[in-house]
Amino acid sequence: MAIVDAEAPFIAAATDTALAGVSDFRGRLVYRSTSGGWRSALFVIVVEVASTFAYFGLSANLITYMTGPLEHSNAAAASAVNVWSGTASLMPLLGAFVADSWLGRYRSIILGCILYVMGYGMITIVSTLPALHLSPHDDNGLPSMLVAFFYASLYIIAIARGIDKPCGVAFAADQFDPDHPRERVARSSLFNWWYFSIAIGMAAAIAMISYIQENVGWGIGFGMLCAIMFCSFFVFLLGSPTYRIYAPTPGNESPFTRLGSGLVALAKSSSFPFGAREDDLREEEDGAAVTRSEEARTVLRLLLIWAACLAYGVVFAQIMTFFNKQGRTLDRRIFGGLVLPPAALQTFTPVSILVSVPLYDRVLVPALHRMTGNPTGLTLLQRVGTGMAVSLAAVCVAALVEGRRLETAREHGLVDDAGATVPMSWVWLVPQYVMVGVADVFAMIGMQEFFYDQMPSELRSLGLALYYSVIGMGGFISGGLISLIDSITTGYGGDSWFADNLNHAHLDYFYWLLAAISAAELALFIRLASSYAYRNKIVT
CATH class of the missing domain: 1.20.1250.20 (MFS general substrate transporter like domains)
Structure with missing residues (x-):
């Protein structure tokens, strides 16, 4: 036990006992006094507010970018935006499966952040290329590499959002013990502040980024989103020693x-879902x-x-x-x-x-x-x-x-x-x-x-x-x-x-x-x- 205690990320109080079923990011025992709570949840909130800021900074004005530099028609642009945003909102079904069955929430958020930075970085490159002033189709009428690269970046962001979103609020809630009276109260408060913080991120992104995109430059606007996601990813990693992690149990x-x-089982019973047989x-x-x-x-x-x-x-x-x-x-x-x-x-x-x-x-x-x-x-x-x-x-x-x-x-x-x-x-x-x-x-x-x-x-x-x-x-x-x-x-x-x-x-x-x-x-x-x-x- 002395060896395990020595490996703990912080020195626990003498009366502090290790939390059952929880480990840190290296698989070591964690203690209530040195892990979890608001100190950990705030690191998660930072990355989730940043991801919301970046997503709405992109999506709020995306139709203007498509009908402008990419020269899409109104109908084509609206349809493309709807399908992309729909994909981003359906991807949490896949993300929940990956997190629950394989990666766990902590590693899923890390993967999502990596894909966020990659996607926003790619779309920044696209928006700064001189070829943006050309038609989105080449002389043969085939989609140009520019448009293909643009859509690839969009859907990388959609995949990142799908991996991250079902894990963010759940991982933040994991930092509070529902069996501990004081932490249970704090956990309830978390959900209220979470939604409030997300709304602030939405409002700030829509007001700020859309103005920069149209009045300063698309590349600068998208580049800011990439930089914000990179910085928030760094902040999330800084909190790693304090996180309480519930890893998926093999065989579950x-x-x-x-x-x-x-x-x-329901089909075998030959019972209609609302019947009483x-x-x-x-x-x-x-x-x-x-x-x-x-x-x-x-x-x-x-x-x-x-x-x-x-x-x-x-x-x-x-x-x-x-x-x-x-x-x-x-x-x-x-x-x-x-x-x-x-x-x-x-x-x-x-x-x-x-x-x-x-x-x-x-x-x-x-x-x-x-x-x-x-x-x-x-x-x-x-x-x-x-x-x-x-x-x-x-x-x-x-x-x-x-x-x-x-x-x-x-x-x-x-x-x-x-x-x-x-x-x-x-x-x-x-x-x-x-x-x-x-x-x-x-x-x-x-x-x-x-x-x-x-x-x-x-x-x-x-x-x-x-x-x-x-x-x-x-x-x-x-x-x-x-x-x-x-x-x-x-x-x-x-x-x-x-x-x-x-x-x-x-x-x-x-x-x-x-x-x-x-x-x-x-x-x-x-x-x-x-x-x-x-x-x-x-x-x-």
Whole structure:
């Protein structure tokens, strides 16, 4: 024991005992007084806020880069951004599998950081090449090496995000012992500060990086993201001696393998997921098979709720694409001659989150508690449904504003001038950005807690991956819908709904279509939520 103590990263107090089932990054014993807690969690928070800053610094203005230096059409750029962001949001499914089955959270975060630095470094190189001023296709009509290199860098970043995101908050939470009273309280506080910090990173990135990209240079803007990720990676490594690491246990099943065996057991029982024939089968099955089949049945119920949330992800995808393009056509002057980059308007979404979270927690929840008797004010599904309703209202507002913008362009004879500034203030777009942020406070936080709380404990990493994948699938659906509508509306010789000259386009029609889809899914969600039976006795 003396040898082990001598190898410990810090000298533990004489009365301090080694924590069971936990080691440091070299596999040595760790002690409560010299490991974990806020001192360790803050190192993780730094890298996660930096990764959020970098991601939104890239994604917020990506459509402008694609329609500018890369010369993509509006429809092609919007579809590409949606598919890329969708991939980045679906990758946590793969990342959770890799972390739970093989690498563990600590090494997964390290791998994610390496890929982040590589991806942002590559996109910095692309944006500084003189060839950026050439067409994105060579003389043979094949994609140029420039575009291939650009997309490779984007998808390396998407893979990095998928590896990192399902591990970041979980690894930070690992630094607190849930069986220790004081650390359990601190762990609960971590989640509140985590979301608050992420919102700050989003707001800072959108406001700062978009301005630098358009007014100083794309290469400098992307280079800053690479530098920030490199520095945060270094900070994360500095915290390594203090981390508490729960390594995957050899032979343990991953959540996905466990779910697969549960689905097999469920199929063998020939029982419909929502039926009640299992009573006759319990004598024929062993206890493990029954448990797995019940877990699978629970996941199938949750998948129905997940499917009813996808329209929310489709609306969310428009923030980085068509909301941005709308803003570019408006008068964005502030303080005299200063002109806001259109991507900077996205700042209103995280700012509204920062304002809404304390209002929800300190004002709305107590008021609803007095009305409903529920300690949390709303049940989890009521909270998600409220967010979906606000999202529906946001896209309706966006359609009305776009209709007003088109009318103003016609009144001033600007329909055929693609580069003209429509005499209409950027302030018109603020409500739709703010409403999306408010919807996030209800829907996104509600979904995160719902899929974590209602998923069987052995499958909770899958639950968090489902939460991320709502936005991912929404991006894919949006990209496919845009491509389909673009081909249909241009197939008869008319202008596309997404024409490069937005004064000829019909984004208002597209927004009304999204409103109809959102309304239909909200009705389905309400029907499913009204009959959903919570796993916990205390409904939250």
